Amino acid sequence: MATLDLFSSEPAQPDSAAHQRVQALREWLHAYGHAYYVLDAPVVPDAEYDRLFQELQALETAHPEWLTPDSPTQRVGGKPLDAFATVRHVVPMLSIRTETDTESTGAEAFDARVRKELELDAGDAPVEYVAELKFDGLAMSLRYEQGVLVQAATRGDGEYGEDVTQNIRTIGQIPLKLPAGVPAVLEVRGEVYMRRDDFEAMNEKQREKGEKTFVNPRNAAAGAVRQLDPGIAAQRPLSFFAYGLGEVTPTEQGGPAFSTHYAMLQTLKSWGFPVAAQVDIARGAPELIAYHQRIGAARDQLPYDIDGVVYKVNSLALQRQLGFITREPRWAVAHKYPAQEQITKVLGIDVQVGRTGKLTPVARLDPVFVGGTTVSNATLHNLFELRRKRVRVGDRAIVRRAGDVIPEVVGIVVATRPAYVPNFRMPRSCPICGSAVVREKTEMNHRCSGGLFCPAQRKQAILHYAQRRAVEVEGLGEKLVDQLVESNTIRTLPDLYKLGLSTLAALDRMAEKSAQNIVAALEKSKQTTLPRFLFGLGIRHVGEATAKELVRHFGTLDAIMDASEEALTGVSDVGPIVAKSLHTFFAQPHNREVVEQLRACGVTWPEGAPADAGPKPLAGKTLVLTGTLPTLGRDAAKDLIEAAGGKVSGSVSKKTHYVVAGAEAGSKLDKAQELGVPVLDEAGLLELLK
Secondary structure, three states: OOOOOOOOOOOOOOOOHHHHHHHHHHHHHHHHHHHHHHHOOOOOHHHHHHHHHHHHHHHHHHHHOOOOOOOHHOOOOOOOOOOEEEEEEEOOOOOOOOEEOOOOOOHHHHHHHHHHHHHOOOOOOOOEEEEEEEEEEEEEEEEEEEEEEEEEOOOOOOOOEOOOOOHHHHOOOOEEEEEOOOEEEEEEEEEEOOHHHHHHHHHHHHHHHOOOOOOOHHHHHHHHHHHOOHHHHHHHHHHHHEEEEEOOOOOHHOOOOOOHHHHHHHHHHHHOOOOOOEEEEEEEEHHHHHHHHHHHHHHHHHHEEEEEEEEEOOOOHHHHHOEEEOOOOOOEEEEOOOOOOOEEEEEEEEEEEEOOEEEEEEEEEEEEEEEOOOEEEEEOOOOHHHHOOOOOOOOOOEOOOOOOOOOEEEEEEOOOOOOOOOOOOOOEEEEOOEEEEEEOOOOOEEEOOOOOOOOHHHHHHHHHOOOOOOOOOOOHHHHHHHHHHOOOOOOHHHHHHHHOHHHHHOOOOOOOOHHHHHHHHHHHHOOHHHHHHHOOOOOOOOOOHHHHHHHHHHHOOOHHHOOHHHHHHHOOOHHHHHHHHHHHHOOOHHHHHHHHHHHHHEOOOOOOOHHHHHHOOOOEEEEEEEEOOOOOOOHHHHHHHHOOOOOEEEOOOOOOOEEEEEEEEOOHHHHHHOOOOOOOHHHHHHHHHH
16 A cells, blocks of 8 residues: 655634534545555555444534535435536636648647747747546536536536536545635645546446446546436546646736646646646657647557647746637647447348357448548447447448547438348357357346357356366466467367377477476376366356355266256256256257366266255355464365365354454455454364364
8 A cells, every 4th residue: 555645734723523524524534535546555454444434424424513515424425306407607617729631740730830920930949748547538627626526517508507516426436625725715736537447337236227328438428427416426436637737826826836737747646636647748749740640549548538648838938928729729739540330231240259158249231431440340349239329231330449449339420221221140059069058037148058169158168167166277368369269279178188298389389398388287187076166167157166065966967957947946946047058058969078078088076966965064054264374275175174074264244154364364354343243263174174
């Protein structure tokens, strides 16, 4: 954890010890939140933050007269609004001129205009600029009075915006209270945006729930800001970058005296506002061009969308000298990049099979240049998403590509279709291997059921089978599996056991000693246990615990393979969904063939009667492991507990029967002591197992 000095400020004179505690809690939580959201360097664990937050909530509930707008508890709160109030910007939020070329002429033209207005000759020194990112978000003005956020307003038409204060309070990166020394009146201008990973995660949740997805991060951010219910806005993962000022207390009245735009940005950063790390100084047109090219090359790797860069004259005195033309400043310009959304024709709809067996419909497009590259295919995610967007062959579709995100069809342009265009239907058989395609009622995705047989799933099937908690083939990593599969050396799992020393040694970066180690590891892996083998088959929904329960119940693999869905649901923790997945897997002849081939290669395990008949000293008991045990590894201890009929949980609750604690036990031990749960050491666990 990083260390952080708390913001220095003068708290109000406490009325009591409780009030003093409220003040202290707010200071700590403001500082911890700033470290987490802005600096990305948390200084306390989440649990500690939550504990302090809950304590503050309790004190404010008990003393509502102490509640203030700058309290961290007010980030999520307030009643839904009927409409947004109108706000007049004291300092208008003006737009800036845009250069749309993608080469160097935009920067050169801007620099030439600035030099002409400043009456500079060729022999004069280059003009110093600040180069910034042009975020693809929603412009926002934050007003602070006496260091407290009192209002947040959208740009609107530049002169009048909407009061969205309740929603902006929910953004963790925006400080509710500023440190001592800030101007009495301070309006900070910036951009509310949504990170790409947050956007994708949010859309994935929407798809899983069968609800509407969002077109792009900007629309999602704008929709969240304009939610009348701040509770809904709080559920949207928004972020913020500061890049300028509006109204500020004048210098002669104690306000700041900045000489450059860059110095102003650094001061905003010191006051707790996030400022993009890519802000840079550029001298003259050549350095502006270099910045535009450098950011353009890195654009896809940025965690958020930008649609260009912005150049501003750095000297504030020169900004005042240059002034404005109509409603645009002469001292700033936006230099844009290629569009990330374009319209093209859907030529066909194909189906791709992913490495986990998921079937994804993909639009085959009339090639279009979007987001800096030519796109000829775009994902439609799943059948339900495709139907919701009403995409059919022949439509004119809106295609989006942003950064590393796979190009996707986000909608169609309403256009005249022929009298009848059939809806797309998912195939009943996998287009790669011919196995049955299945979809569980609770899921949106269709999947291929030929996990061990399907070429599209080879790599995933092999890596899963070889992992430590499954059959375990030490040294068989992703890069080696990539070589083996891509060279067609391995087509199915049994091919692993046909690998020879000469074949392995001939692979890239594989010395003879390494090849010998892999051969030895493969031979060792032949001696395993049935739960490990069953888990290693990669059957959907069958994890380690379920595999163990199946073996305890049925005893042999043949009994599991031949069991009906009804019989499978008789196993503890196996419901209808897991039972159907198991039954479908073993109903595929090629999956059974792979199992038999693995047996023929010498993969064996102890088999016998169902294990339920044996003694189960921990039957019905839930245990939690924490810390490092003297001799038992975490996995070995878990295996012993489960073999004795117990269940291992990851968290302590009132339903926990025992906590097994080793060296450096953490918060789970504290929780156990707080709840009065019995605590055992390793010796105590072994005694219990007797």
